């Protein structure tokens with residue numbers, strides 16, 4: 341399904357805020373974007389210069405042109421400059437079918453300081469399914485000073501929810517906290533929270549417009565307000581992180597609305613033949629000689645794909661959605677089960693008693709981790725179905741560990757080595773309310789790093805003694821496994837993109 345979403349908003353010729361940002365956000369969130377202009381705004385990344393508001397009749401004619409022709413699944417309302425425009429929009433909204441979600445972003449003042457509206461119509465607020473005021477707008481709407489803590493913000497949002505009957509997103513973008521996330525509130529209090537860890541950026545123009553449009557789209561797709569807010573917050577958080585790279589304007593630049601789609605398009609592209617041998621990542625577990633040093637060079641591209649620019653970054657920041665995390669855990673559980681069986685084959689094929697017991701201990705370790713997961717996350721393995729990416733990895737491991745021991749060791753090595761590398765991505769301080777704190781901290785496990793060092797050492801010894809032909813096959817197997825490891829991690833982020 342594609343949600344047909346209408347934005348009713350003012351314009352931004354530089355495309356960072358207002359209607360232009362809304363239409364991009366709607367597309368990025370999986371909708372078909374439409375736009376009715378309330379005011380023509382002369383603005384850029386440095387600020388607002390002029391506002392021209394057309395006659396209310398012209399606004400009404402635009403609204404009718406859309407609703408006479410198109411079935412609308414959701415509406416986002418942004419800048420409404422005056423009461424006459426608000427009255428037209430309210431009248432039009434009241435004639436919509438009651439099942440259409442309406443997100444009202446009560447825009448008052450641009451972040452650059454200029455006023456965009458006289459005031460916000462009380463009638464408009466009562467037409468909303470969800471309201472998305474920022475800290476200052478919320479304070480103005482409930483007649484209180486701006487909140488300086490999350491608790492105060494939630495209390496004010498609760499007052500607004502009582503007054504209007506709408507759900508209110510208490511947006512923490514302007515709080516001074518590490519978590520600038522968004523809390524969904526109704527008249528009785530907090531319903532859900534979506535974290536957004538602070539991004540230090542000079543490109544945050546239009547974040548509020550974009551968040552509310554993405555939220556409207558996800559509601560139009562049929563998601564619950566909680567799930568829709570989680571999606572919109574994590575998407576906006578990602579878009580904030582990559583805004584500066586667009587180099588748009590000399591002031592507060594726009595967020596990158598399409599970063600996620602670009603990254604995903606890239607992750608679908610695989611270079612099947614020539615590995616990029618430049619690896620900018622310093623290994624947490626060092627190579628043990630020239631052969632494993634060369635293998636490490638093959639891992640760079642994969643690490644880029646799931647480390648700093650993907651799943652692991654979202655996991656570390658705490659912005660991975662609950663459904664993405666659950667999916668990952670389930671697939672990991674399936675994977676580890678097969679991985680244990682594959683390690684058992686290595687134990688059987690090992691060439692010394694010490695190596696045999698190393699692989700056998702790894703089998704036991706793998707099973708312990710898997711069982712720990714069942715207990716901690718309440719997994720029922722009989723209900724977990726492997727995804728295509730998971731199966732591609734496990735099938736590959738089964739195939740590559742069937743004959744040559746050197747190739748087999750190279751094929752299982754990325755699961756040790758790349759996993760141990762995740763320690764490099766763990767932030768120094770993990771906030772207490774980080775949703776995946778325990779999981780993320782486990783990446784620093786020193787016992788696992790010691791096992792990885794031993795696996796690397798075994799691989800080095802085998803490669804040193806191998807024939808040229810065997811060494812080339814082992815390198816190929818290592819590189820393929822790195823790619824599959826990256827695909828395995830990347831898949832969770834693709835899960836609920838649209």
Ligand SMILES: Nc1ncnc2c1ncn2[C@@H]1O[C@H](COP(=O)(O)OP(=O)(O)O)[C@@H](O)[C@H]1O
Nearest residue numbers: 474511512513514520521536537538539547548
């Ligand atoms: N620097 C930031 N770091 C992390 N998240 C942010 C940042 N700026 C904005 N956000 C997220 O985007 C949402 C909307 O941004 P905000 O600045 O609050 O809205 P507005 O643009 O309406 O003032 C915030 O609630 C927050 O979740």
Ligand SMILES: Cc1ncc(COP(=O)(O)OP(=O)(O)O)c(N)n1
Nearest residue numbers: 350351357358450451545546548549
């Ligand atoms: C036409 C128009 N509408 C709304 C805004 C304000 O956008 P917002 O997302 O709140 O972002 P910043 O003001 O923080 O950039 C706008 N500038 N123009």
